[in-house]
Amino acid sequence: MSTDPIDQTARAPWLDLPADHPFGLGTLPYGVFSTEGTAPRVGVRIGDQVLDAGACAEQAGMESGEVWLAPCLNPFLAQGRPAWDAARAWLVEVLTNDSLRDCVEPHLLDLEDVRLHLPVEVADxxxxxxxxxxxxxxxxxxxxxxxxxxxxxxxxxxxxxxxxxxxxxxxxxxxxxxxxxxxxxxxxxxxxxxxxxxxxxxxxxxxxxxxxxxxxxxxxxxxxxxxxxxxxxxxxxxxxxxxxxxxxxxxxxxxxxxxxxxxxxxxxxxxxxxxxxxxxxxxxxxxxxxxxxxxxxxxxxxxxxxxxxxxxxxxxxxxxxxxxxxxxxxxxxxxxxxxxxxxxxxxxxxxxxxxxxxxxxxxxxxxxxxxxxxxxxxxxxxxxxxxxxxxxxxxxxxxxxxxxxxxxxxxxx
Amino acid sequence: MSTDPIDQTARAPWLDLPADHPFGLGTLPYGVFSTEGTAPRVGVRIGDQVLDAGACAEQAGMESGEVWLAPCLNPFLAQGRPAWDAARAWLVEVLTNDSLRDCVEPHLLDLEDVRLHLPVEVADxxxxxxxxxxxxxxxxxxxxxxxxxxxxxxxxxxxxxxxxxxxxxxxxxxxxxxxxxxxxxxxxxxxxxxxxxxxxxxxxxxxxxxxxxxxxxxxxxxxxxxxxxxxxxxxxxxxxxxxxxxxxxxxxxxxxxxxxxxxxxxxxxxxxxxxxxxxxxxxxxxxxxxxxxxxxxxxxxxxxxxxxxxxxxxxxxxxxxxxxxxxxxxxxxxxxxxxxxxxxxxxxxxxxxxxxxxxxxxxxxxxxxxxxxxxxxxxxxxxxxxxxxxxxxxxxxxxxxxxxxxxxxxxxx
Known part of the structure; x- marks a missing residue:
């Protein structure tokens, strides 16, 4: 049986997310979004918000988050399982750790304010x-x-x-x-x-x-x-x-x-x-x-x-x-x-x-x-x-x- | 009947190319090559040599030759027919005009000294x-x-x-x-x-x-x-x-x-x-x-x-x-x-x-x-x-x- 690197029952106190939200901390899917006047980049959905993952990683000093500034998921995908697992654990950490709230909150956008793009440049x-x-x-x-x-x-x-x-x-x-x-x-x-x-x-x-x-x-x-x-x-x-x-x-x-x-x-x-x-x-x-x-x-x-x-x-x-x-x-x-x-x-x-x-x-x-x-x-x-x-x-x-x-x-x- | 933008019978005096060479001025195919320690880029075959097209274009002040610095033909392909025709005419000009010889000759490499790569990043x-x-x-x-x-x-x-x-x-x-x-x-x-x-x-x-x-x-x-x-x-x-x-x-x-x-x-x-x-x-x-x-x-x-x-x-x-x-x-x-x-x-x-x-x-x-x-x-x-x-x-x-x-x-x- 495969396991998730994170505890799917973790809660994000300040996010004010209903426990039964289908995009809670157990989901954390990746997409590509843009806002008026900004270039497409990787976002992570949490509740009805999108985390500007690359910008958040940059502010938090997480170097490997650079791949999230790309206009598609491909560079992140290329990194392989250990990087995917580490990213998932990092996301839960920044979304649940109260002391990181000031670092994260400015990079959360309402879903209705972003445009969603094709998340992957499809190879074959x-x-x-x-x-x-x-x-x-x-x-x-x-x-x-x-x-x-x-x-x-x-x-x-x-x-x-x-x-x-x-x-x-x-x-x-x-x-x-x-x-x-x-x-x-x-x-x-x-x-x-x-x-x-x-x-x-x-x-x-x-x-x-x-x-x-x-x-x-x-x-x-x-x-x-x-x-x-x-x-x-x-x-x-x-x-x-x-x-x-x-x-x-x-x-x-x-x-x-x-x-x-x-x-x-x-x-x-x-x-x-x-x-x-x-x-x-x-x-x-x-x-x-x-x-x-x-x-x-x-x-x-x-x-x-x-x-x-x-x-x-x-x-x-x-x-x-x-x-x-x-x-x-x-x-x-x-x-x-x-x-x-x-x-x-x-x-x-x-x-x-x-x-x-x-x-x-x-x-x-x-x-x-x-x-x-x-x-x-x-x-x-x-x-x-x-x-x-x-x-x-x-x-x-x-x-x-x-x-x-x-x-x-x-x-x- | 489609026509070639160039005169296929043009000769390149200083190139010393036999008239019946299958890669004469009428052919001018594009590929991608590298040499020891250099990155793959676009080359044009002439005779048994490869013209480092991007480098030559740069030296000749031809701005649109920038696409030839890419590691595949795709950016050049994206430009469409007028650009392809213009590039073909430009290549004949630089390869036949005696006054441009000093500008071109340093960018001609022997075919046996280069490594050839997949010329196109195949989409579908x-x-x-x-x-x-x-x-x-x-x-x-x-x-x-x-x-x-x-x-x-x-x-x-x-x-x-x-x-x-x-x-x-x-x-x-x-x-x-x-x-x-x-x-x-x-x-x-x-x-x-x-x-x-x-x-x-x-x-x-x-x-x-x-x-x-x-x-x-x-x-x-x-x-x-x-x-x-x-x-x-x-x-x-x-x-x-x-x-x-x-x-x-x-x-x-x-x-x-x-x-x-x-x-x-x-x-x-x-x-x-x-x-x-x-x-x-x-x-x-x-x-x-x-x-x-x-x-x-x-x-x-x-x-x-x-x-x-x-x-x-x-x-x-x-x-x-x-x-x-x-x-x-x-x-x-x-x-x-x-x-x-x-x-x-x-x-x-x-x-x-x-x-x-x-x-x-x-x-x-x-x-x-x-x-x-x-x-x-x-x-x-x-x-x-x-x-x-x-x-x-x-x-x-x-x-x-x-x-x-x-x-x-x-x-x-």
């Missing part, structure tokens, strides 16, 4: 397909006459590379993509805005410490390389995807936008949320097992469309662990870099209410979803706003907040 | 599949009972994202990748070093000027965004690829290494090598056509294994044009960034001797290739060295050199 982005229920649903919908899972599915975490340059921060509008589609009944493709625009509720893993080309990361060493998590919405144009994806996989059906939450929650904050994986049968090859117990995460999701909660996926349902995904990604010698991001794939359970995409929720459009305003949806319309929220258990019944990832569809150009 | 890497003959060969080999081309193949340039972080410069050793494979006759996958390690001879296109998310690049505007070309070897582990690639495409079978030549040849240098595309039937959708004539490139290839030339692919055989690939890549609103790289896909013709992969050359191992030393190969063995060379026609029967991309296989770790 990989999307996995780690939910058995999601893969089964998709197989049943698209290949009703075959086995829903392909023969390789339970032997390796299937994944593919996505477009790193179109990963955007929560709140960024999503332009409806345009492209080719062809219904099975049509003889030639047609061109136009996507008519089957969808979401995929995922968890994203942010990689920190780099590796050398030709070296693998074992399952047991994954903690040295996995820095933290974001909520991830892998926007998907199902009509473009269906026509293009054979034989080389999804491309334009996905590459127009991938949204992530503004706050990267350190994996350390989720130490108490680790769970055993569901049973894996057949047993994976040794490189996917390691010496410890494969772990999943107890992260709860809420998917909201225009104010109506339409699904509550559970990350614990996933078949492959994050450490297995990283070990697989590097088993061929592929190197990782600070800022690499990989998504879990859509998180879906067995019940309709736990499915993480509209493709599954509406069962390919045959069972539209009712919203609170009386309208129905199979896929997204222009003006629709999707918000995905997540949280994990913290100590004493509190929550570790993962925040939200939000996006509104604007018409095709 | 996409690999296309634009050769009809290659796609047909692969279809016949892997899906002998189906139509060799999938139904979408002649409607869109099929592509997928690859791993940007494992693009390496020519000369980098390639560690044989390890992973899962399963023969159709086996009941479960096995694990080990790849036993079907292959190459793919491609042309790589380096994107310069960025676009905004949600905006497309039309076929007619492609020249504003395409900076230049590199030779590209998309190393492929066929056994890993065959087991993993359904349904989401190639992943670990490709992501362990992609090699590119050290010199990026500006597209301007290839203005005289543009050719009409082979006929496209059915006619592609309008966004893939534009107002001009779709153009291909007259680039000749030579694939050498351990000193034996095993293939001579011709880029002119490709079905989709580079401008069509870029227009397709962005038609869904996906943005591009300076340093984006896309590969053409394996370049293969109709004859055996023009196939750009060992999979095709050995017809899936059934017709091994004979080397000059009497040995045979279906796929690559440890210690094998592959060199891919390329050139295009220049003025008056000369050649525009594309240099080489070279790699040696070292044993799995």
């Amino acid at each position: 982005y990989v999307d996995f397909y780690a939910s058995e229920h999601h893969a089964t649903n998709v197989g049943r919908i698209f290949r009703p006459d075959s086995e829903p899972l392909t023969p390789n599915w339970k032997h390796l975490p299937i994944g593919y590379h996505g477009r790193a340059g179109t990963v955007v921060v929560s709140g960024t509008d999503v332009v409806r993509p345009t492209g080719q589609r062809k219904a099975p009944t049509e003889t030639a493709p047609t061109f136009g805005p996507s008519i089957r625009l969808d979401i995929e509720a995922e968890l994203g893993f942010v990689v920190g410490a780099a590796t050398e080309l030709g070296r693998r990361v074992s399952v047991d060493d994954a903690d040295d390389h996995l820095f933290g998590v974001v909520l991830l919405n892998d926007w998907s144009a199902r009509d473009l995807q269906a026509w293009e994806y054979v034989p080389l996989g999804p491309f334009l059906g996905k590459s127009f936008a991938t949204s992530i939450s503004a706050w990267v929650v350190p994996l350390a904050a989720l130490a108490g949320a680790r769970l055993p994986l569901p049973a894996q049968d057949p047993q994976p090859l040794p490189y996917l097992l390691g010496d410890g117990t494969p772990w999943g995460l107890d992260v709860h999701y809420e998917v909201e469309l225009n104010g109506t909660v339409v699904a509550r996926p559970e990350y614990r349902d996933l078949y492959w662990s994050p450490a297995q995904m990283l070990a697989h990604l590097t088993v061929n010698g592929a190197s990782v870099r600070p800022g690499d991001l990989f998504g879990s794939g859509t998180i879906s359970g067995t019940d309709r209410g736990t499915r993480g995409s509209f493709l599954e929720l509406s069962w390919n459009g045959t069972e539209p979803i009712e919203l609170a305003d009386g309208s129905t949806r199979s896929f997204l319309e222009d003006g629709d706003t999707v918000v995905i929220r997540g949280w994990a258990p913290g100590p004493d019944g509190t929550r570790i907040g993962l925040g939200e990832v939000r996006g509104t569809i604007i018409p095709a150009r | 890497y996409v690999d296309f599949y634009a050769s009809e003959h290659h796609a047909t060969n692969v279809g016949r080999i892997f899906r002998p009972d189906s139509e060799p081309l999938t139904p979408n193949w002649k409607h869109l340039p099929i592509g997928y994202h690859g791993r940007a972080g494992t693009v390496v410069v020519s000369g980098t050793d390639v560690v044989r990748p390890t992973g899962q494979r399963k023969a159709p006759t086996e009941t479960a996958p096995t694990f080990g070093p790849s036993i079907r390690l292959d190459i793919e001879a491609e042309l790589g296109f380096v994107v310069g000027a960025a676009t905004e998310l949600g905006r497309r690049v039309s076929v007619d505007d492609a020249d504003d965004h395409l900076f230049g070309v590199v030779l590209l070897n998309d190393w492929s582990a066929r056994d890993l690829q065959a087991w993993e690639y359904v349904p989401l495409g190639p992943f670990l079978g490709k992501s362990f290494a992609t090699s590119i030549s050290a010199w990026v040849v500006p597209l301007a240098a290839l203005a005289g090598a543009r050719l009409p595309l082979p006929a496209q039937d059915p006619q592609p959708l309008p966004y893939l056509l534009g107002d001009g004539t779709p153009w291909g490139l007259d680039v000749h290839y030579e694939v050498e294994l351990n000193g034996t030339v095993v293939a001579r692919p011709e880029y002119r055989d490709l079905y989709w044009s580079p401008a069509q690939m870029l227009a397709h890549l962005t038609v869904n609103g996906a943005s591009v960034r300076p340093g984006d790289l896309f590969g053409s896909g394996t370049i293969s013709g109709t004859d055996r001797g023009t196939r750009g992969s060992f999979l095709e050359l050995s017809w899936n191992g059934t017709e091994p290739i004979e080397l000059a030393d009497g040995s045979t190969r279906s796929f690559l063995e440890d210690g094998d060295t592959v060199v891919i060379r390329g050139w295009a026609p220049g003025p008056d029967g000369t050649r525009i050199g594309l240099g080489e991309v070279r790699g040696t296989i070292i044993p799995a770790r």
Whole structure:
């Protein structure tokens, strides 16, 4: 079991933070913010405030805080686990030690006064397909006459590379993509805005410490390389995807936008949320097992469309662990870099209410979803706003907040 | 027809360069080099020398040459077509004007005295599949009972994202990748070093000027965004690829290494090598056509294994044009960034001797290739060295050199 370097039950007396705040001292996520006239730099969220981490570190004489003056988390990520743990301990110290209040307080800004930016300059982005229920649903919908899972599915975490340059921060509008589609009944493709625009509720893993080309990361060493998590919405144009994806996989059906939450929650904050994986049968090859117990995460999701909660996926349902995904990604010698991001794939359970995409929720459009305003949806319309929220258990019944990832569809150009 | 901003027949009197040198004044490719104790920076190849471009520009008082002090081409790429054209004209001026000789000569280094680095910090890497003959060969080999081309193949340039972080410069050793494979006759996958390690001879296109998310690049505007070309070897582990690639495409079978030549040849240098595309039937959708004539490139290839030339692919055989690939890549609103790289896909013709992969050359191992030393190969063995060379026609029967991309296989770790 991994442990958090800090005591998650510590209190910050002068911060006046409710004990059950999802961004208490047990969370301390990192993001990138700016204010009017100042350059983007690293901030740490505490309650509904943002600590200007680099400025605070500078005033406190903490030299290694220089990396927080960068406009992205990458230099901090590159430092590796010991530095991440030390930073986390330092943050708790300055936020709880009364004698440091004068040093800290000037560097706390109200969340509503800052602008949040993409926290990470994404190096390579990989999307996995780690939910058995999601893969089964998709197989049943698209290949009703075959086995829903392909023969390789339970032997390796299937994944593919996505477009790193179109990963955007929560709140960024999503332009409806345009492209080719062809219904099975049509003889030639047609061109136009996507008519089957969808979401995929995922968890994203942010990689920190780099590796050398030709070296693998074992399952047991994954903690040295996995820095933290974001909520991830892998926007998907199902009509473009269906026509293009054979034989080389999804491309334009996905590459127009991938949204992530503004706050990267350190994996350390989720130490108490680790769970055993569901049973894996057949047993994976040794490189996917390691010496410890494969772990999943107890992260709860809420998917909201225009104010109506339409699904509550559970990350614990996933078949492959994050450490297995990283070990697989590097088993061929592929190197990782600070800022690499990989998504879990859509998180879906067995019940309709736990499915993480509209493709599954509406069962390919045959069972539209009712919203609170009386309208129905199979896929997204222009003006629709999707918000995905997540949280994990913290100590004493509190929550570790993962925040939200939000996006509104604007018409095709 | 695109034109080169310079006169490719200009001569540099004091450089003493043979008129038929493939790196004459008509080529002028950009790379990144360092010398013992100096930092990597941009160089321009002329003959068998490298011009320290930033230092020369500084001495000549050319302010915009500052971008050449960077350790990669990306800042220069970001400046866009007018700056690229101006730089090319400036280089010819300083290399041909006798009165500037004292200003230039101290900044010319012998190629053998410099170390070459990856010229571009690769942002996103996409690999296309634009050769009809290659796609047909692969279809016949892997899906002998189906139509060799999938139904979408002649409607869109099929592509997928690859791993940007494992693009390496020519000369980098390639560690044989390890992973899962399963023969159709086996009941479960096995694990080990790849036993079907292959190459793919491609042309790589380096994107310069960025676009905004949600905006497309039309076929007619492609020249504003395409900076230049590199030779590209998309190393492929066929056994890993065959087991993993359904349904989401190639992943670990490709992501362990992609090699590119050290010199990026500006597209301007290839203005005289543009050719009409082979006929496209059915006619592609309008966004893939534009107002001009779709153009291909007259680039000749030579694939050498351990000193034996095993293939001579011709880029002119490709079905989709580079401008069509870029227009397709962005038609869904996906943005591009300076340093984006896309590969053409394996370049293969109709004859055996023009196939750009060992999979095709050995017809899936059934017709091994004979080397000059009497040995045979279906796929690559440890210690094998592959060199891919390329050139295009220049003025008056000369050649525009594309240099080489070279790699040696070292044993799995």
